[in-house]
Amino acid sequence: MKYIRYRKEGTIHYGALEGDTITRLDGNYIEGPVQKLSTGDSLGEVEVLAPTEPRQLLAIGLNYALHAEEQGKPLPEEPMMFMLSPTAVIGQNAGITLPTEDHRIDYEAELAVVIGKEAKDVTKEEALSYVLGYTCGNDISDRDLQKKDIQYTRAKSYATFKPLGPVIETELDPSHTQIKLTLNGEVKQDSNTSDLIHNVEELLAEVTKVMTLQPGDVLMTGTPSGVGPLSPGDELEIEIEGIGKLRNYVNK
Ligand code: MG
Numbered sequence: 001m002k003y004i005r006y007r008k009e010g011t012i013h014y015g016a017l018e019g020d021t022i023t024r025l026d027g028n029y030i031e032g033p034v035q036k037l038s039t040g041d042s043l044g045e046v047e048v049l050a051p052t053e054p055r056q057l058l059a060i061g062l063n064y065a066l067h068a069e070e071q072g073k074p075l076p077e078e079p080m081m082f083m084l085s086p087t088a089v090i091g092q093n094a095g096i097t098l099p100t101e102d103h104r105i106d107y108e109a110e111l112a113v114v115i116g117k118e119a120k121d122v123t124k125e126e127a128l129s130y131v132l133g134y135t136c137g138n139d140i141s142d143r144d145l146q147k148k149d150i151q152y153t154r155a156k157s158y159a160t161f162k163p164l165g166p167v168i169e170t171e172l173d174p175s176h177t178q179i180k181l182t183l184n185g186e187v188k189q190d191s192n193t194s195d196l197i198h199n200v201e202e203l204l205a206e207v208t209k210v211m212t213l214q215p216g217d218v219l220m221t222g223t224p225s226g227v228g229p230l231s232p233g234d235e236l237e238i239e240i241e242g243i244g245k246l247r248n249y250v251n252k
Pocket of ligand 1: 059061108223
């Protein structure tokens with residue numbers, strides 16, 4: 001199932017997407033079981049919103065070996081986790097605002113995990129049963145602030161710095177799926193989640209040793225190699241096999 005959140009004529013709806021057709025649901029899929037209604041909408045006539053409004057937005061650093069190498073950093077022995085502000089989230093076709101043109105600000109394509117039920121101290125074996133599904137994420141990062149602050153929060157939490165979407169795919173196998181980013185039509189990142197150093201099960205086990213994850217919370221799993229800087233007017237597309245394409249542009 002592909003869950004989608006969207007706005008039409010000023011009202012926000014939740015739906016299930018098949019092809020270009022949306023079937024409306026009787027409630028928010030984040031909050032519990034939902035039923036399909038008889039009303040439908042066409043994808044082309046709605047504004048697609050981020051598929052979740054997380055209360056906690058968590059990310060993992062340096063989780064692909066080639067990316068750690070390109071950043072000149074050693075691989076962390078344990079998953080390196082950090083929190084981001086959920087106010088940075090935007091959805092499909094929304095503009096990314098660069099707060100300054102003096103800093104290097106990079107794109108980072110990532111598989112994003114959306115939590116389906118409260119999770120604390122989950123084992124690797126049961127971890128995936130706490131997942132609602134998966135979406136595409138972009139962990140936009142101000143490299144200058146990242147170096148200066150050591151902490152990542154400021155560098156990665158500006159408004160519009162966390163595009164998510166376009167849908168939550170509930171049937172995905174996160175252990176082996178292709179992840180690709182194109183910038184102005186040119187492929188910049190092309191990898192597979194089978195290259196994750198710590199897989200989704202391990203990440204959820206480690207994170208929930210520390211904190212309780214709630215339905216709708218998002219865990220971004222790290223970016224593969226090929227990151228690079230953004231400029232005003234750039235067009236970005238992140239495609240994760242089985243999920244779809246997350247498209248965003250950089251505001252001029
Ligand atoms: Mg990242």
